[in-house]
Amino acid sequence: MKYIELGLREAVDLVRNGQVKATEIVESYLSHIEAVDPEIKAYLTLAAERALSRAREIDARKDKGRLAGAVVAIKDNIVTRGLRTTCGSRILQNFVPPYDATVVERLEAEDAIIIGKTNMDEFAMGSSTENSAFFPTRNPWDLERVPGGSSGGSAAAVAGLEAMAALGSDTGGSVRQPAAFCGIVGLKPTYGRVSRYGLVAFASSLDQIGPLARSVEDCALITSVIAGFDRRDSTCADRPVPDYLDGLDNFQEKVRVGFLGENSLKGINPEVAASYLRVGELVAGLGFEVVRMDFPSWEVALPCYYIIAPSEASSNLARYDGVRYGLRAEAVELADMYVRTRTQGFGSEVKRRILLGTFALSSGYYDAYYARAARARQAITAELQVAFRRVDFILTPTTPEPAFKLGEKQDPIAMYLQDYFTVAASLAGVPGISIPCGLARDGLPLGLQVLSEPFAENRLFKFAFLLENNIKFKNNMYGINTRGRRKNEN
Amino acid sequence: MKVDLEHLSRLANLELTEEERKLLPGQMEKIIDWVGQLSSLATGEEEKYHQVDFSLRLEEDEVQPSLPQDEVLAMAPEKQGDFVKVPRVFREK
Secondary structure, three states: OOHHHOOHHHHHHHHHOOOOOHHHHHHHHHHHHHHHHHHHOOEEEEOHHHHHHHHHHHHHOOOOOOOOOOEEEEEOOEOEOOEOOOOOOHHHOOOOOOOOOHHHHHHHHOOOEEEEEEOOOHHHOOOOOOOOOOOOOOEOOEOOEOOOOOOHHHHHHHHOOOOOEEEEEEOOOOOHHHHHHOOOEEEEOOOOOEOOOOEOOOOOOOOEEEEEEOOHHHHHHHHHHHEOOOOOOOOOOOOOOOOOOOOOOOOOOOOEEEEEOHHHHOOOOHHHHHHHHHHHHHHHHOOOEEEEEOOHHHHHHHHHHHHHHHHHHHHHHHHOOOOOOOOOOOOOEHHHHHHHHHHHHOOHHHHHHHHHHHHHHOOOOOHHHHHHHHHHHHHHHHHHHHHHHHOOEEEEEOOOOOOOEOOOOOOHHHHHHHHOOOHHHHHHOOOEEEEEEEEOOOOOEEEEEEEOOOOOHHHHHHHHHHHHHHHOOOOOOOOOEEOOEEOOOO | OOOOHHHHHHHOOOOOOHHHHHHHHHHHHHHHHHHHHHHHOOOOOOOOOOOOOOOOOOOOOOOOOOOOHHHHHHHOOOEEOOEEOOOEOOOOO
């Protein structure tokens, strides 16, 4: 049996029943990673020994957790005790955290096995993983193309069968967009659903940790484990966490579904639009009422996001000063040491965003930019709230186009436009899930985004599960694809 | 809109490389004009800065262990005894 092809839920059941050893599963992942990661480059740090010893320990134990034997990759901006965490940046290149993020503690408490840390755009700033300070990750579907970003390493690892599932972080689309580009499922939970303790801060009012996996079911299982109150994150909601697997396959509600009108689809890739319209027909065919909606405020959602996120980033990244941890550049005097450390440690996109945020917050411009963005953010939030009085879910394409080629987007604004469909949910704090909904003509996967009201992940998973089963996305590619040919036949 | 990059980079404790000095002014100008589209949206006066609509609760004061000193010091780029060491703060006359 090829263990790497098992879904997470299946594998966990086999390990818990004692039919398969966690050690065997980890070994087959490690040998597959060795074979394909030199091409995909999903991992920044592999935790082979740590994973094997965890697996042996789990195998020796009678009581096994809810994720026993689940092989999970972790985005490299989520801290792991004793395991290097770089955030894709030179400034943290040799940083070994002395503590675990809450999500890591919770995964390990249920016997998930962490296999490694995945590549990402530096400080999660980017949509292609090309902004990693170390190397770009490649899309397993087509190695000439990007896996999306910023959680591109996590998405590529899951699609390339280098992990059963992964954690990513989503600030403006960084879980959903790479999930769409790599033909997998990715959830950005409601803001406050999952603790951010131990997530390296980018834009604190937007950042959320979310799972990437090969099915809605696997995402639901992981979310059940990582969600919930944490006293170490004051923005984490103290609300009960349902078992998201409970009744997942049983969605009986007669819901109304919001569907974008033609105005909102102008300018997007025609194949993305066509596949989206097919989903609309399918939803109507299932007996749901489809309600056309346009969101006029989305026109300024991106500019709003690109003021708020860099502003928060410029403040959050002030902590990298070379004093207590991370890179320190040589200098005779302290003030020079700060400047040299930051200049050598940060890449161009990070500098651009720090400067943009510094500008938006600086004296004389604050009202014209930051305060205005805060008002736009309220308008975007209110528009979604009104929409959710009329409908239960809103469907959009996840991305305006399928995965693009490495090096294709040199202009920063062209890259920022990737987030067109995803930022509104981030600004409003509502949950969004991306599921695969078809293939473009050249064989690249396309994603469908489903949004719901805050803290309604339970219904969101059920509805996404139903769509997933009806779309019947045939994933015939898991592994690695070099010019249309499957390579992992061994 | 033109921006004073020298001033901004001083505020942000950054220096620009030769290449960034060439590319950044044009890029920043374009980005700032692009985000400036915001002024076209008629919005209300209400502002949103955070996401936390649920009530925050106060914790009891409780003594809990913090990170051990040796682990904190182990991360420091330079140390002396039980202290993190930094370059001198004041310039010599």
